[in-house]
Amino acid sequence: MTDAVTGITDEVRAAFDHHLTEADDEAAVALTVRLVEEGLSEEEVLLDLVAPAQIAVGSRWAAGEWTVAQEHAATHVSQQVVTAIAAVRPPDGNAPTGDIAVACSDGEWHTLAPRILSEVLRLRGFQVRFLGGHVPPARLISDLHSNGPDVVALSCTLPVRLPLADRLFEVCRTAGVPVLAGGPGFGPAGMWARTLGADLYAPDARSAAELLRTGWPPRRTGRPSVDDRSAETYAWLVQQRPALLRGLLERLPHGLALAADPADPQLDATVEQLGYLTDSLAAGVFVDDPRIFTDCLGFIRGYCSARCSSPDHLDTVVAAYASLLHDSPRTLAHVVAGQKWLAGPPGDGSG
């Protein structure tokens, strides 16, 4: 069957999926290049075949069906495909010009989406510099000074990185360069992109290209919209992070899947999950939205359920946060939202 909207058949999807599963980059490249040569646009291949296939890869990993190694191998295949597709034909020289720097914030390693965005914009005739994942403010400042882009396109996949993304917003604000934000980390319909003062938001690369084609956003003059008390509480939580992690581990009984004694090989994984949860709590406080914490609880609950450790342990973890953070009403409100969320029907929430 052919998808009426994308022109991609079920057979093609199944074949591409098979190549991801087998980590067969040569076959995946051959298939996708042939599709373009047969008349499908590069955009369709990138956005309607590769992107959804990668999202499905994530679901398999989250459900415990695929190992991290399988996920990495599949992502490598998709990256090879993006490179090959980008080389099939030169960019359209008659299309709009404009210089765009594409970046991910500090701590953000999800580079495939911004890479795809870069290629889609390049194919539409824009000048694009892909600065990569994990871009610190100093690197962005250097690009703004050396190359003077018209727009910075900022990708955020994990909401937990929003406070770090905000530092790049700040850099752009100071330089007067508008920011186009995108990626699931900016929340439903990009709501947290607006909180950080984004000039534009687009849900995907196609609509981003359309937005930029219809005109440049004005130079930035806006003020940050994260309020001072949220930013102060966030800074305090970052300072408390080591003590908080120690306190959480002390309060969790031995044998709990999210905790362990030092001899337990699960300790590293537990500490990593607790770190991720703590950072999500802090990010939620930063943008003043408890959904970042509850979404992260949902993610960990799904992760634990798929790996045979009891998700009920999360109740103990969140009760430990409540006792450790009772002095910070602003943070406690998010923890209480987490407790309510955990007590709600399973599957409720986005995680």
Ligand code: B12
């Ligand atoms: C591949 C992958 C990785 C790879 C990334 C490799 C790479 N070079 O990109 C690696 C292994 C590094 C990784 C690590 C992690 N990952 Co990961 N990862 C994924 C996966 C499977 C695919 C991501 C992807 O490429 N998607 C395809 C793209 C094309 O889709 P997209 O991001 O939605 O992008 C579209 C739009 O959003 C938009 N867009 C995106 N950016 C921008 C920017 C602009 C300006 C615009 C306009 C538009 C735009 O355009 C795109 C297409 O049109 C996702 C699953 C998923 N659902 O996406 C998980 C996923 C994002 N990862 C997840 C997690 C938890 C992690 C880790 C924390 C796991 C861990 N504990 O180690 C780490 C964090 C690493 C870090 N610090 O960044 C979770 C996030 C859950 C959550 N909300 O908390 C997901 C959803 C998996 C899951 N199902 O649970 N990951």
